[in-house]
Amino acid sequence: MTTKLDAEYRKEGFHWGLNPSSAVKNILHLKSQGTVLDIGVGEGRNALFLAQNGFAVTGIDISEEGIKKFTQEAQKRGLHVHGIVADITTAELEKYDVILAINLLQFLTKEKAYATIEKMKKHAEPDGINIIQVFLKENQGSFPYLFSKDELKTLYSDWDILLYKEYETPKEKHGNGPWHHHYVAEIITKRKN
Numbered sequence: 143m144t145t146k147l148d149a150e151y152r153k154e155g156f157h158w159g160l161n162p163s164s165a166v167k168n169i170l171h172l173k174s175q176g177t178v179l180d181i182g183v184g185e186g187r188n189a190l191f192l193a194q195n196g197f198a199v200t201g202i203d204i205s206e207e208g209i210k211k212f213t214q215e216a217q218k219r220g221l222h223v224h225g226i227v228a229d230i231t232t233a234e235l236e237k238y239d240v241i242l243a244i245n246l247l248q249f250l251t252k253e254k255a256y257a258t259i260e261k262m263k264k265h266a267e268p269d270g271i272n273i274i275q276v277f278l279k280e281n282q283g284s285f286p287y288l289f290s291k292d293e294l295k296t297l298y299s300d301w302d303i304l305l306y307k308e309y310e311t312p313k314e315k316h317g318n319g320p321w322h323h324h325y326v327a328e329i330i331t332k333r334k335n
Contacts, residue, residue, distance in 0.1 A: 162191035165328045176239030182246030186212030193221040200224040235265045248277040248285040270333045280325035294329040301331040
């Protein structure tokens with residue numbers, strides 16, 4: 143599938159960088175191994191970090207260029223990962239120990255974002271972990287859906303919430319874009335037994 147980011151993914155370097163999100167680094171305190179699904183993997187900054195730390199990683203994205211760059215970078219590093227070009231809302235999934243969606247859901251409609259969260263919950267193994275980071279309504283720009291404060295906590299009220307925070311990110315830039323920051327909510331949850 144062709145996406146707006148394909149042109150960025152074809153360029154030298156990594157549009158989103160290669161540093162994993164702080165939420166993803168927290169996985170290492172919760173699990174030492176297991177299967178991971180990174181939804182909206184892009185070029186793989188989070189998935190590559192987890193694969194380097196011994197996890198069996200699958201990345202899914204609608205961008206063929208993103209998946210190509212992700213799998214090529216993994217191969218360069220001697221890592222085995224699995225990349226799938228698909229729309230998460232229609233993709234068939236297995237069960238995973240950890241499922242993450244970092245800065246993806248604001249690019250979906252509310253209905254698709256909620257359906258994706260339900261899919262994440264459904265496909266988590268017993269004691270499985272879901273990690274989500276989303277943009278909040280305080281953000282500038284046009285996104286199909288921006289989350290309200292505490293909305294993720296409500297959506298995960300039937301799970302154990304291990305961490306929830308809302309904050310303003312440090313200024314950053316992607317590719318040749320302008321310097322900017324985001325208002326985000328981040329949640330780490332564990333399926334109740």
